[in-house]
Amino acid sequence: GAVVSQHPSWVICKSGTSVKIECRSLDFQATTMFWYRQFPKQSLMLMATSNEGSKATYEQGVEKDKFLINHASLTLSTLTVTSAHPEDSSFYICSASGTSDYEQYFGPGTRLTVT
């Protein structure tokens, strides 16, 4: 149990375009979802926390207008990278937690490359 999927697993887009990444909890209801980004050989950096039906809470330094997060249901959250630039190229990972805040389950990640 506790499976989280992400789609797509990798995406290449041109500079200036927008990209949407989906995160789904397949076998449980996720009251909270987290979005992270990870650069090569670096740790996961928390970008934002989203709760179903409410606005996401962004970490300091993360542009909320650039990284749009929608948590439309208890099983789906989306991250849209708007007007992507090469410096947005990274590994984006989501995680989801259910009834226990301290348990989170990670998706397999999405590799974004902006050319």
Next chain:
Amino acid sequence: SQKIEQNSEALNIQEGKTATLTCNYTNYSPAYLQWYRQDPGRGPVFLLLIRENEKEKRKERLKVTFDTTLKQSLFHITASQPADSATYLCAPYNFNKFYFGSGTKLNVKP
């Protein structure tokens, strides 16, 4: 601000030995601390969670200790195997969020 430190240098050990990884944190007091394994190009996989009132937690070949006075957690893998080679991340839990250390890469040589 919170700071989490893990040894950035890779840990190289021989198969069968015990691997010990260290996680130090400063400027906060987490109620929980988790350890994850991450393979290249993959999301982290949960291994163990330890609470602040627990000194030690075990799961099969894994053992985690949590010293809230030293602000340190140790992660042990006994009888290590080449399949244990991966990056291990610690994540102290604070303010309803987990913040991750940079991870330590473990290489187990046959």
